[in-house]
Amino acid sequence: MDLTGRKILITGANRGVGAALVGAALSRQATAVIAAARDPASLPRFPDPARVVPVRLDVTDLAQIAAAARAHGDVDLLVCNAGITCQRPVLSDVTEAALREVMEVNFFGPLSLARAFAPSLRRPGSGVIFVLSVSAVALSRSAPIYSASKAACLMLALDLREELRESGGTVTVVLPGFIDTDMGAAFGNTAKATPAQIAELSLDGWLAGQHTIWPDRFAELVRDAVGEPFRALLDEPRQVMTGLHAAFRDSGRAG
Numbered sequence: 001m002d003l004t005g006r007k008i009l010i011t012g013a014n015r016g017v018g019a020a021l022v023g024a025a026l027s028r029q030a031t032a033v034i035a036a037a038r039d040p041a042s043l044p045r046f047p048d049p050a051r052v053v054p055v056r057l058d059v060t061d062l063a064q065i066a067a068a069a070r071a072h073g074d075v076d077l078l079v080c081n082a083g084i085t086c087q088r089p090v091l092s093d094v095t096e097a098a099l100r101e102v103m104e105v106n107f108f109g110p111l112s113l114a115r116a117f118a119p120s121l122r123r124p125g126s127g128v129i130f131v132l133s134v135s136a137v138a139l140s141r142s143a144p145i146y147s148a149s150k151a152a153c154l155m156l157a158l159d160l161r162e163e164l165r166e167s168g169g170t171v172t173v174v175l176p177g178f179i180d181t182d183m184g185a186a187f188g189n190t191a192k193a194t195p196a197q198i199a200e201l202s203l204d205g206w207l208a209g210q211h212t213i214w215p216d217r218f219a220e221l222v223r224d225a226v227g228e229p230f231r232a233l234l235d236e237p238r239q240v241m242t243g244l245h246a247a248f249r250d251s252g253r254a255g
Contacts, residue, residue, distance in 0.1 A: 002028040003203070009034035009068070009075045011059055011113070012082030014042040017131055017179060020199035021079055022046055028203060034072050036082075059109030060101075069116040077206070078117050080110040080153075081131040085146045099145050106149035111156055121160075124168030129206050130157040131174045131198070134214075134222040137230070158237050161211065172206040173234070174198065177218025191217070211235040 008025050012018035013035035025033045026048050035043050036057035046052045055072070057064050059082050084105045088094040110130065120126055135143065136150035154173060161171035180192040193216035201215040212234045214223040223231065233240045 003030040003077075003207070004028075006030055006076040007032045007034070007072070007074060008077040008079060009036060009055075009072055009117075010079040010081055011036045011057060011109075013037050014039070014044070017176075017195045017198050018081045019044055019046075020195035021081060021131075021202065022052065024196070024199040024203050026051060034068070034075065036068065059113060060104045062112060065112050065116045073117065073120055075117060075120050076123075076126050077129065078113060078121065078127075079129045079131065079202075080113060081129075082109060083131075083150075085143050087143050088145075090144050094145075102145050102149045103152070106146070107152040107156065110153055114156070114160055121164055121169050122167040126168075127164070127170040127172065127206060128157070128160060129172045129174060129202050130154075131176070131202060132157070134175050134177050134219050136175060137226055137234075138222050154234075158234070162238050170206065170209060172202070172210055172213060174202045174205070174213045174215060175219055175222070177216050177222065179216075193217075 003025055008030050010018055010021045010025070010033065013022050014037035018037075022033050022035050023046060026046060030051065032051055032053055033046075034053045034055050035046070036055045037043055038056070038058045040054035040056050043054050053072070055068055057068050059065065082105060084102055086094060086098055086102045088098075090099070114121065114128065121128060130153060132150045132154055133140075133146070135147040136154040140147045157171055157173045164171060176193060176198050178192040179198060180194055198215050201213055205213040212231065214220050
């Protein structure tokens with residue numbers, strides 16, 4: 001499965017999973033990879049740099065998002081990967097500004113990107129990959145506001161999937177566990193997936209039309225813990241909720 005003839009924009013492309021996604025897209029023969037980062041100078045040197053287009057993009061900056069959409073409005077795949085964490089309890093002395101920043105980057109950033117690139121995303125064969133976290137479905141004890149932001153973005157992704165369904169756009173949600181990145185360093189010697197593993201499975205899953213990807217062993221344990229009914233709700237929320245509404249109406253008539 002390759003990306004020949006396709007143009008991809010990846011946020012947070014300067015390190016970790018983002019940089020690995022750029023490399024994986026290039027190896028799948030993407031025509032162009034828009035490598036977005038707050039500071040383009042921080043981007044590593046990628047193989048075949050002629051196909052890499054550095055872009056300055058802070059996902060909390062609406063002007064930069066609008067500029068990226070004007071310059072690259074023909075993208076086939078938007079990968080929302082940029083994110084930050086906050087390893088503090090909500091009731092600690094963490095500032096409100098820090099809490100809001102997590103929501104701005106992890107939720108409002110992807111929302112603004114999806115809205116700015118909406119014309120591209122409505123084209124048949126286009127789509128979005130949301131690189132989230134198992135924390136979106138299972139509370140992180142050390143980073144509860146991070147969990148809240150990822151859960152909010154998960155609901156955004158599910159809605160976007162339904163909105164794009166008729167036009168042929170597809171949305172894939174990736175829910176990794178522990179990853180060997182700078183953000184994951186706080187978890188010590190816990191067994192971690194590599195950024196390359198997450199990147200490869202994310203692109204493979206989107207190309208295969210998968211709705212939800214649990215790309216590592218810890219993610220699989222969470223997947224098994226939440227059970228099949230919840231997994232179905234993530235994959236086909238409208239279908240499941242339609243059935244539940246019908247059952248609710250029937251129960252009312254029976255009563």
